[in-house]
Amino acid sequence: MAPETNIGSSTPIDSSGGNIGSDLRRKLINHEAASLRALAQSHGRNAHWADLAVRKATNATAAEALKLNVIDAVAPTLPALLQKADGIKTKPRGYVLHLAGAQIHDVHPSFFTRLLNTLIDPNILTLLFLAGLAGIGYEIFHPGVVLPGALGLVALITALFGFSVLSRGSACSSRTSTSRRTGR
Numbered sequence: 001m002a003p004e005t006n007i008g009s010s011t012p013i014d015s016s017g018g019n020i021g022s023d024l025r026r027k028l029i030n031h032e033a034a035s036l037r038a039l040a041q042s043h044g045r046n047a048h049w050a051d052l053a054v055r056k057a058t059n060a061t062a063a064e065a066l067k068l069n070v071i072d073a074v075a076p077t078l079p080a081l082l083q084k085a086d087g088i089k090t091k092p093r094g095y096v097l098h099l100a101g102a103q104i105h106d107v108h109p110s111f112f113t114r115l116l117n118t119l120i121d122p123n124i125l126t127l128l129f130l131a132g133l134a135g136i137g138y139e140i141f142h143p144g145v146v147l148p149g150a151l152g153l154v155a156l157i158t159a160l161f162g163f164s165v166l167s168r169g170s171a172c173s174s175r176t177s178t179s180r181r182t183g184r
């Protein structure tokens with residue numbers, strides 16, 4: 001962890017940030033506490049603290065987390081973290097990390113990638129869809145102008161492509177959350 005950070009408050013809440021109903025809340029808290037305890041135990045961590053993080057929304061500063069065996073190290077920078085993690089044997093698989101002297105490359109997304117990420121914003125997609133419908137509607141009522149219809153078609157195709165990407169992502173996330181709940 002970085003020095004001025006904290007960890008904890010893992011109590012489940014609903015998607016709007018509110019509390020979950022009593023029966024479902026109890027079941028979900030028990031499930032998440034057991035999952036986090038098992039994960040902590042398999043990695044040689046403090047399972048009791050993991051349980052408290054879910055049940056009582058306990059938090060710990062970086063120094064406290066280190067004392068409680070919740071984390072391995074406190075490092076102010078990425079190079080310092082790589083230096084501290086060099087030679088550590090991971091649990092449960094037992095891989096030995098060789099990180100000393102690792103080269104760090106900052107990679108920034110290209111203009112095209114940033115443009116595509118902007119275009120799949122749900123707010124932008126809705127505006128593109130409406131602009132596409134308006135452009136095509138204008139072309140229908142005023143034939144021969146061409147430019148509004150062409151721009152409307154491009155906007156509509158872009159919006160429909162973006163909607164397909166968004167729906168695929170939400171289908172994957174709902175499948176993942178369902179598999180976590182059912183254990184499959």
